[in-house]
Structures are given as C-alpha cells and as structure tokens.
Amino acid sequence: MESRPGRAAAGTLLALAGLAVVCSTPAAAQSVNRNLIRELNTQLLYVALPLAVFVEVILIYAVLRFRDNPDPRPTIDSPNLEITWTLATAIILLFVGVSAYVVLTTPYFSPGAVSDPANESAADGERATVRGLSYQYDWQFRYPGANVTTRSLLVLPAERPVSIRLSSADVLHSLFVPQLGIKKDAFPGKYTRVRTRVTERGTYRGYCAELCGSGHSTMRTEVVVVSPSAYEDWLGRHRGEANVTDAPTPQA
Known part of the structure; x- marks a missing residue:
C-alpha cells in the first residue's frame, strides 16, 4: 500500500505542474492575429487545467479508497448530482463557445470573401x-x-x-x-x-x-x-x- 508521504509527494508534484503551466509567461506575439489566438488559448487553459486536476484527483482518490473493497456495490442514483454536473458542463461549453466566437468573428479571422480584387474600399x-x-x-x-x-x-x-x-x-x-x-x-x-x-x-x-x-x-x-x-x-x-x-x- 502506498505510504502517506508518497501520496503527499504525488499531490505536490501535480500542484506544482499546474502552477507552472498557469504562471508561465508565453513569448510576445508577433502579430495581432497571433495575439488573439494566444489570448483564446490562455482563457481555455484556465478552464481546462482546473477540470483536469479535479478529474485526476477524483480518479486517484477512487483507486486508492476502493481498491481493496471486497464487496463492491452499484452507484446510488443522485438526481441532484446529475443536474449539477449537467449544468456545469453546459456553462463551460457556453463559455468556450462565446470565447471562440468573439475571436473568430474579428476582422483578422473573418474578413469576408471578395468577388473582385479591383474593388477597393476607402478603408x-x-x-x-x-x-x-x-x-x-x-x-x-x-x-x-x-x-x-x-x-x-x-x-x-x-x-x-x-x-x-x-x-x-x-x-x-x-x-x-x-x-x-x-x-x-x-x-x-x-x-x-x-x-x-x-x-x-x-x-x-x-x-x-x-x-x-x-x-x-x-x-x-x-x-x-x-x-x-x-x-x-x-x-x-x-x-x-x-x-x-x-x-x-x-x-x-
């Protein structure tokens, strides 16, 4: 059985890895387009990283807590829990969709097609x-x-x-x-x-x-x-x- 110091070390390494990803400062973008992409990736990272850590923590806990269970039982239905994670998932997907939409609809990514290269606007x-x-x-x-x-x-x-x-x-x-x-x-x-x-x-x-x-x-x-x-x-x-x-x- 894994010792408590070993668990603590694993948890510390996981936390430090997450902190390093969040706190790392990317190099300056070379263009407005690249900067918009980088900002979108950063926003999505702030959502994805906590979720990944949360899921891994639950997985590790379940493996360690129930690995020696001689009498496993089926999971008990919990409508409140199901509603909660469904709403949380919907909110996360809405955030991701809105963030991507804001970037993709800028003139730098959706300038629109033109039918004739001779047509020049004042801008x-x-x-x-x-x-x-x-x-x-x-x-x-x-x-x-x-x-x-x-x-x-x-x-x-x-x-x-x-x-x-x-x-x-x-x-x-x-x-x-x-x-x-x-x-x-x-x-x-x-x-x-x-x-x-x-x-x-x-x-x-x-x-x-x-x-x-x-x-x-x-x-x-x-x-x-x-x-x-x-x-x-x-x-x-x-x-x-x-x-x-x-x-x-x-x-x-």
Missing part, C-alpha cells in the same frame, strides 16, 4: 494591400501601388494594417504563416482575404497548408517584415519589376 486605401496568387508549386505576390511582383517572397510593413487578397491559378492552396497566426485558403477563380498587423520585424516562414500535388512540400515562401520606411524604400527600388526575389533586411 483598404489606408492599408498596405497585397495580391497573392498561388500555383503549383510557388507563390506570387503583387503590390498594385508600385506595380511590383515577387516570387516566393512576401514583404510587409510592421505596425501597419495589411490586407492580402489570395487566389489560385490551378488547385486549392493555403497560405500558412504559423508565427504570425495567418492561415487562409486560396481557391481557383475566387478571392479570399487575410487581414493582419505585424508587430515584430523579422523573417518568417510561410507554407502551403493544403495538399496540392507532388511538389506540395516544396511550396514555401519567405515573409519579411520591415519598418514602414524600409517597406516604402523597397517598393520604390523595385518599382515596375517582376519576379523580384531581393528581400529587404529587417531593421533592428
């Missing part, structure tokens, strides 16, 4: 607009204001709203930049839109997240985030050029 005129075209097995990005087209390179200004309009030239693709919290499908003959605001300058890796053929694993793009002034300088330096692969250097 879009104030943001950096990029048009992305995916094809087997590469990415092309066009900057309408400067008539610049890049290949496997997406350059974005930091601390400025950005609108990326995606389409596909052949099959279904998906732009996925994990560190920036960006993931959006690109459909043939249709347009979808990504909105973001990146807060950290740097170089990030973008992938295609939809199986699109034998070369799917090689379909990557470099995402470079620079200061607004460096972004404008880069556009001016390559104005009118096509298939640009010269990436600017992120500034400290």
Whole structure:
C-alpha cells in the first residue's frame, strides 16, 4: 500500500505542474492575429487545467479508497448530482463557445470573401494591400501601388494594417504563416482575404497548408517584415519589376 508521504509527494508534484503551466509567461506575439489566438488559448487553459486536476484527483482518490473493497456495490442514483454536473458542463461549453466566437468573428479571422480584387474600399486605401496568387508549386505576390511582383517572397510593413487578397491559378492552396497566426485558403477563380498587423520585424516562414500535388512540400515562401520606411524604400527600388526575389533586411 502506498505510504502517506508518497501520496503527499504525488499531490505536490501535480500542484506544482499546474502552477507552472498557469504562471508561465508565453513569448510576445508577433502579430495581432497571433495575439488573439494566444489570448483564446490562455482563457481555455484556465478552464481546462482546473477540470483536469479535479478529474485526476477524483480518479486517484477512487483507486486508492476502493481498491481493496471486497464487496463492491452499484452507484446510488443522485438526481441532484446529475443536474449539477449537467449544468456545469453546459456553462463551460457556453463559455468556450462565446470565447471562440468573439475571436473568430474579428476582422483578422473573418474578413469576408471578395468577388473582385479591383474593388477597393476607402478603408483598404489606408492599408498596405497585397495580391497573392498561388500555383503549383510557388507563390506570387503583387503590390498594385508600385506595380511590383515577387516570387516566393512576401514583404510587409510592421505596425501597419495589411490586407492580402489570395487566389489560385490551378488547385486549392493555403497560405500558412504559423508565427504570425495567418492561415487562409486560396481557391481557383475566387478571392479570399487575410487581414493582419505585424508587430515584430523579422523573417518568417510561410507554407502551403493544403495538399496540392507532388511538389506540395516544396511550396514555401519567405515573409519579411520591415519598418514602414524600409517597406516604402523597397517598393520604390523595385518599382515596375517582376519576379523580384531581393528581400529587404529587417531593421533592428
């Protein structure tokens, strides 16, 4: 039979593990999208962790308390208990649903589809607009204001709203930049839109997240985030050029 010190040690380790998860401070998010995802995960963690500890404590108690019971009896019905855990479950599910709904309905995750990339609203005129075209097995990005087209390179200004309009030239693709919290499908003959605001300058890796053929694993793009002034300088330096692969250097 397990000793009391052993039980106490196990309980202490469980409590310390839970405390470490709750108190750990995640690294700063690199974009508004990523920050929203992190905040949602944190809210769900505060709900899931106590429930997990509660269930494990009850499980351990039941195993230790009744493991030597020579005459087990069926559980006695308790309508009050059943009503209580049903209501508690409903409240938890409602909280999870509302929390996820608030995040998923923001413009950063539900910007809506557009039928024509030429339709620019007044708000879009104030943001950096990029048009992305995916094809087997590469990415092309066009900057309408400067008539610049890049290949496997997406350059974005930091601390400025950005609108990326995606389409596909052949099959279904998906732009996925994990560190920036960006993931959006690109459909043939249709347009979808990504909105973001990146807060950290740097170089990030973008992938295609939809199986699109034998070369799917090689379909990557470099995402470079620079200061607004460096972004404008880069556009001016390559104005009118096509298939640009010269990436600017992120500034400290």
